[in-house]
């Protein structure tokens with residue numbers, strides 16, 4: 289990922305690494321966090337922020353959350369939720385997740401807001417289905433303004449940015465326009481809410497270089513780090 293930022297003329301500090309850890313045991317996650325900490329200690333001038341850990345199933349988040357929370361302060365990761373979220377599982381998810389990247393309807397935004405623990409607003413990312421593939425979750429691009437407005441009206445939530453899973457294609461000419469679309473949607477929202485610093489969670493192992501070239505601020509790379517899932 290550092291190579292991808294440098295190749296596109298961006299700084300490594302502009303792009304944060306998010307490690308989706310589905311199917312990975314806590315020991316491997318711990319080792320990845322240690323490697324991340326070691327790399328940052330050896331490269332302080334890059335000013336790279338610590339990796340985020342993300343789970344896409346509430347059950348797995350709840351299973352691994354306690355062990356990750358027990359890690360020492362220098363390794364304890366920020367946990368994000370990146371999968372489809374059912375209303376009846378929100379309380380379990382928010383017990384461990386510090387941010388939810390998959391808000392795609394005003395209804396889910398309201399349900400989350402009603403369950404945010406404590407007084408700090410919950411950072412949320414609006415998931416957008418940029419490819420229109422029917423198998424993918426996410427708001428349609430035309431629905432995004434409505435979701436942005438819903439989040440904006442809920443003081444328990446803070447809009448942190450936009451997230452997408454790109455088209456499942458090896459062809460950059462198919463994938464890149466989806467990333468560019470997410471960036472346009474982010475820029476529109478940023479123009480309407482100039483006080484918010486809005487990120488772009490886009491790019492997975494297979495397309496992270498393209499996503500970084502299109503402005504990603506948070507790359508979600510699992511198999512590139514942990515190897516193929518079985």
Ligand SMILES: *Cc1c(COP(=O)(O)O)cnc(C)c1O
Pocket residue numbers: 308310344370371453492493494508509510511512
């Ligand atoms: C698993 C997952 C990723 C990472 O996919 P890789 O191909 O392993 O990099 C990214 N985003 C989401 C939402 C995921 O569930």
